[in-house]
Amino acid sequence: xxxxxxxxxxxxxxxxxxxxxxxxxxxxxxxxxxxxxxxxxxxxxxxxxxxxxxxxxxxxxxxxxxxxxxxxxxxxxxxxxxxxxxxxxxxxxxxxxxxxxxxxxxxxxxxxxxxxxxxxxxxxxxxxxxxxxxxxxxxxxxxxxxxxxxxxxxxxxxxxxxxxxxxxxxxxxxxxxxxxxxxxxxxxxxxxxxxxxxxxxxxxxxxxxxxxxxxxxxxxxxxxxxxxxxxxxxxxxxxxxxxxxxxxxxxxxxxx
Numbered sequence: 001x002x003x004x005x006x007x008x009x010x011x012x013x014x015x016x017x018x019x020x021x022x023x024x025x026x027x028x029x030x031x032x033x034x035x036x037x038x039x040x041x042x043x044x045x046x047x048x049x050x051x052x053x054x055x056x057x058x059x060x061x062x063x064x065x066x067x068x069x070x071x072x073x074x075x076x077x078x079x080x081x082x083x084x085x086x087x088x089x090x091x092x093x094x095x096x097x098x099x100x101x102x103x104x105x106x107x108x109x110x111x112x113x114x115x116x117x118x119x120x121x122x123x124x125x126x127x128x129x130x131x132x133x134x135x136x137x138x139x140x141x142x143x144x145x146x147x148x149x150x151x152x153x154x155x156x157x158x159x160x161x162x163x164x165x166x167x168x169x170x171x172x173x174x175x176x177x178x179x180x181x182x183x184x185x186x187x188x189x190x191x192x193x194x195x196x197x198x199x200x201x202x203x204x205x206x207x208x209x210x211x212x213x214x215x216x217x218x219x220x221x222x223x224x225x226x227x228x229x230x231x232x233x234x235x236x237x238x239x240x241x242x243x244x245x246x247x248x249x250x251x252x253x254x255x256x
Contacts, residue, residue: 035134038136039136051078094127115179116199123174164253
């Protein structure tokens with residue numbers, strides 16, 4: 001059924017009709033609202049789109065990776081659907097000041113959490129009291145995949161779990177950081193560890209730097225990879241660099 005309701009903005013208690021409830025979402029007095037649209041040219045299946053609002057210095061200030069991971073998973077959540085490419089979002093009741101909006105795709109792959117995030121630590125967003133701030137974001141259309149080989153000297157033993165981390169860095173657009181979980185198997189002849197990785201929604205016409213992290217020697221590949229991807233000035237080099245265009249790309253990685 002359709003019911004027409006006349007809204008009296010000066011007296012919200014008059015905005016009602018019997019059997020109908022009307023909810024109007026807005027920020028409280030003295031607080032700000034952040035809204036916009038997130039573009040996904042090729043919406044990946046089985047992933048959630050999340051919008052987190054972090055302190056302006058959250059990435060440049062060395063935020064603990066475990067805390068960052070939790071905040072990314074607790075953001076404003078939007079579920080992706082196969083044919084929908086535009087996703088409006090809104091975050092209300094924000095304290096005035098500079099913040100760092102971080103949209104991220106969160107899913108599962110290879111037995112672990114897969115994360116694809118956008119962030120621009122050099123360009124925080126200003127939230128003003130009793131006003132709306134509009135900030136749009138766009139992921140890309142490219143899927144990047146390949147095989148990973150870790151030579152026996154550095155190969156994980158037992159249950160081999162790892163992350164293939166990818167990073168795109170731009171002074172204008174900030175960073176795109178992608179964490180792709182993998183499970184390693186040992187080659188009985190060479191004792192090398194091997195796995196396959198895949199990640200979606202990479203930006204087109206960019207150069208992607210990749211590095212492999214594993215749980216060898218008790219390391220935590222998730223926090224190690226997250227620390228690396230959000231620090232574009234890290235002195236730790238990548239294991240591979242690949243330019244991507246507008247189509248899907250493949251790159252194998254060998255870790256000595």
